[in-house]
Amino acid sequence: MATDVTLSAAIRGNLLSLQNTGNLVDRTNTRLATGLKVSSAIDDAVAFFQNKALKDRAGDLSSRKDSIDQGISSLQTALSGLQAVESILVQMKGIVIVKRLSPERISPWLPTSHSPPPSAAICSPCKTPAISSIGPTPVWPPA
Structure with missing residues (x-):
């Protein structure tokens, strides 16, 4: 049983206005969601x-x-x-x-012209430089 609904012109106008408002709300929500004023080239x-x-x-x-x-x-x-x-x-x-x-003030291991370095001990009986057990034999006087 189909029932026919008859609408007056004023009610029909209000329904169309509500549909348009719904469409505008949907478009505004899309713009807010995307952050764009225009979401596509078609708009x-x-x-x-x-x-x-x-x-x-x-x-x-x-x-x-x-x-x-x-x-x-x-x-x-x-x-x-x-x-x-x-x-x-x-x-x-x-x-x-x-x-x-x-x-x-020069470092103590470098020879100066005033005194022999501490490692350059001279063997007194033979007047030759003593052999150091720490490192190579020092050469005195420096060249």
């Missing part, structure tokens, strides 16, 4: 392709920014390495200046 081709071009440009700029950041990091690493080398050179310069100004 608005100009806006869709403009959005795509802007996203591509933003991706290119982001890639370049990453490359610049990596270059800056490399330069900072090189700069810290150069600062370490400079620090070592300053220390070496200080050592050289001290050695030039005070020759008596």
Whole structure:
């Protein structure tokens, strides 16, 4: 038994309006879910392709920014390495200046013109250098 439903013009208009509102709500939910104002080229081709071009440009700029950041990091690493080398050179310069100004501060194992090194013991009966058990026979006086 089929029942026929008759609708007045006002009710039919309200139903169509509700359907359109439902369609608009669905489209708004899709936009909110995707984050896009236009989700496909069918909705608005100009806006869709403009959005795509802007996203591509933003991706290119982001890639370049990453490359610049990596270059800056490399330069900072090189700069810290150069600062370490400079620090070592300053220390070496200080050592050289001290050695030039005070020759008596030279390490005890290096011979000086004033006295023989401690390892260069002379055998008194034969007046020849004694053989050291620690290392090679020292040569005295230094050449």
